[in-house]
Amino acid sequence: xxxxxxxxWLAVGxxxxxxxxxxxxGPLQACAGFExxxxxxxxxxxxxxxxxxxSALICALAAAxxxxxxxxxxxxxxxxxTAAAPVLLGAVPVLVDINATLTMDPDDMARKITPRTxxxxxxxxxxxxxxxxxxxxxARAHGLxxxxxxxxxxxIRHHGRHCGAIGDLGTFSFNQYKNMTCGEGGAILTSxxxxxxxxxxMHDMGLEFRGDTGPAADPVFVGSNYKAxxxxxxxxxxxxxxxxGHLNRVRRRxxxxxxxxRSAGLPVAPLSNGSEVASLVxxxxxxxxxxxxxxxxxxxxxxxxxxxxxxRWEAILNRRLHHDGxxxxxxxxxxxxxxxxxxxxLLKRSCKIAPMDRYPLPLVTRTARRMAETTGSDSFTEMxxx
Ligand SMILES: *Cc1c(COP(=O)(O)O)cnc(C)c1O
Numbered sequence: 473x474x475x476x477x478x479x480x481w482l483a484v485g486x487x488x489x490x491x492x493x494x495x496x497x498g499p500l501q502a503c504a505g506f507e508x509x510x511x512x513x514x515x516x517x518x519x520x521x522x523x524x525x526x527s528a529l530i531c532a533l534a535a536a537x538x539x540x541x542x543x544x545x546x547x548x549x550x551x552x553x554t555a556a557a558p559v560l561l562g563a564v565p566v567l568v569d570i571n572a573t574l575t576m577d578p579d580d581m582a583r584k585i586t587p588r589t590x591x592x593x594x595x596x597x598x599x600x601x602x603x604x605x606x607x608x609x610x611a612r613a614h615g616l617x618x619x620x621x622x623x624x625x626x627x628i629r630h631h632g633r634h635c636g637a638i639g640d641l642g643t644f645s646f647n648q649y650k651n652m653t654c655g656e657g658g659a660i661l662t663s664x665x666x667x668x669x670x671x672x673x674m675h676d677m678g679l680e681f682r683g684d685t686g687p688a689a690d691p692v693f694v695g696s697n698y699k700a701x702x703x704x705x706x707x708x709x710x711x712x713x714x715x716x717g718h719l720n721r722v723r724r725r726x727x728x729x730x731x732x733x734r735s736a737g738l739p740v741a742p743l744s745n746g747s748e749v750a751s752l753v754x755x756x757x758x759x760x761x762x763x764x765x766x767x768x769x770x771x772x773x774x775x776x777x778x779x780x781x782x783x784r785w786e787a788i789l790n791r792r793l794h795h796d797g798x799x800x801x802x803x804x805x806x807x808x809x810x811x812x813x814x815x816x817x818l819l820k821r822s823c824k825i826a827p828m829d830r831y832p833l834p835l836v837t838r839t840a841r842r843m844a845e846t847t848g849s850d851s852f853t854e855m856x857x858x
Pocket of ligand 1: 524526527551554595597623624645646647656657658
């Protein structure tokens with residue numbers, strides 16, 4: 473979670489003083505300014521601010537032309553929105569197991585591809601880039617559109633390239649818990665002008681009557697309203713300036729904790745090849761070890777993270793939309809299996825370690841040493857009670 477400070481406060485004040493909060497007419501053009509900054513930073517050709525990460529996924533899928541009859545590959549470990557977005561457009565999410573990196577397993581992805589598969593959404597969970605070296609060529613070989621869900625990896629790189637700017641389209645979230653925030657918000661990234669025009673069409677049905685001069689979809693189709701306000705744009709411009717400073721703090725702390733854990737022989741989960749180190753997960757041999765370890769204040773067992781685990785996506789597993797006439801699974805004539813045993817096993821045995829980015833390094837070092845030293849469950853109980 474990011475701190476909001478005086479600079480954000482002043483930026484919001486300037487927008488309010490200007491008196492128009494809509495991005496189309498607001499005189500400060502804060503959203504447009506943020507989009508330029510974000511495009512420059514990530515090397516994405518085009519960026520679009522939207523109201524949330526979920527709406528970014530919906531617009532990206534709509535831009536890709538995903539709809540009834542289509543299957544979309546999503547990992548079994550992600551925030552539920554990744555799987556819900558295809559359903560909202562009439563398509564079917566097909567669950568793909570994760571591997572030891574805690575991100576989409578390219579081998580299982582290959583197994584889950586069918587003639588109906590239209591797109592794949594690799595999710596860079598917990599600041600951990602997916603194995604794009606294998607996912608991208610596999611997707612290309614089968615003509616799949618790649619939509620990176622980088623909602624949890626804003627500012628993180630894979631082989632030096634920004635997550636979200638590697639595939640055909642990428643999505644960011646700026647909700648309160650992400651690498652940068654404006655409370656609720658999101659962005660779409662793409663370097664394809666046609667996809668960009670279609671994402672813009674989806675996010676605002678009223679482009680033409682507003683005298684908009686940007687790229688328009690051809691032909692124009694029915695859109696919705698997922699626009700961001702100038703207040704969001706103004707906050708995001710400031711947060712983007714602070715992003716690298718924040719991520720540097722995270723990287724430095726994760727590096728220190730990782731070294732201490734490795735020397736102590738703790739089972740540090742691997743990152744995919746080419747990933748920068750900004751995340752730490754330990755994967756034990758047994759569930760009990762993971763549950764015991766999770767009693768530390770700075771550790772959480774991944775399985776206990778509610779709607780991030782596919783078994784808790786009741787509405788999707790029960791195939792229920794708001795109206796019984798909407799039947800994406802019937803239309804796809806299939807609808808992948810809901811079994812991902814490896815994901816369950818990994819999540820039950822894994823704990824994520826907080827970067828403790830608000831604490832000074834010496835305190836982080838001391839805490840990490842204590843975590844590494846305490847291996848028996850008695851001492852965990854003592855620590856929890858202390
Ligand atoms: C947060 C998140 C989203 C959705 O973002 P919102 O802004 O909350 O709608 C999508 N996917 C992942 C992996 C996320 O963590």
